[in-house]
Amino acid sequence: MSKVPKYWNTAKKSLSKKDKVMKLLINKYSGPSETILTTRKDIFFSLCKSIIGQQISVAAANSVFLKFKKKCKNKINAKNINKLKFIQLKSCGLSKQKVKGIKSLANQTLNKTFNPKLIPKMSDEEAILYLSQLRQIGRWSAEMILLFTYNRPNIWPVQDVGLLRAISKNYKKKYLPSEKFVNGLKKRFSPYCSVATWYLWRSIDPEPIQY
Secondary structure, eight states: OOOOOTTOOOOOOOOHHHHHHHHHHHHHOOTOOOOOOOOOOOOOHHHHHHHHHSSHHHHHHHHHHHHHHHHHHTSSSSHHHSOOOHHHHTTOOOOOOHHHHHHHHHHHHHHTSGGGGGGGOHHHHHHHHHHHTTTHHHHHHHHHHHTTTOTTTOOTTTOOHHHHHHHHHTOOOOSSSOOOHHHHHHHHTTTTTHHHHHHHHHTOOSOOOOO
């Protein structure tokens, strides 16, 4: 894991000034033992983890991922996955669609039709559209990659159930909160929506997910 994003402390101060709820959350979940957004800087690893974790619980995803990692001999890269047969990957507990997604990712990485080196030069929206072209990667997964792998500062994943639940809980809104209210928060929290998302997530789940 890498160091904390450079913008983190500035973002905390900015969000605390702009929003009373955010100030309370930041004070509550900050401190010496605070868990902060970091990155592995390994997009292939993160994309595999994202595909594996789709539509299953965190516990189930962790179990499958450990089997997957073992099958890859603890080296999750395109070459190792390319060597594995479909049935070997499926035996980890993966669905057919997820195996196809991971296999496709490995092939596209090896033949360079997917080039992650282009992503840092793209805007958030351009990067989301580029990542969404990969099999099994939709907008939500692409946003998680930008947040967790690239530590982009202004990601606001409005399709994320956890974020919407946290907004409802902390701002005393019905579930689902209205699109108008969610968009209003985005405007208020920009350019640090990623940090706001992080603290809202903490309010419903102290154990952060990493990709």
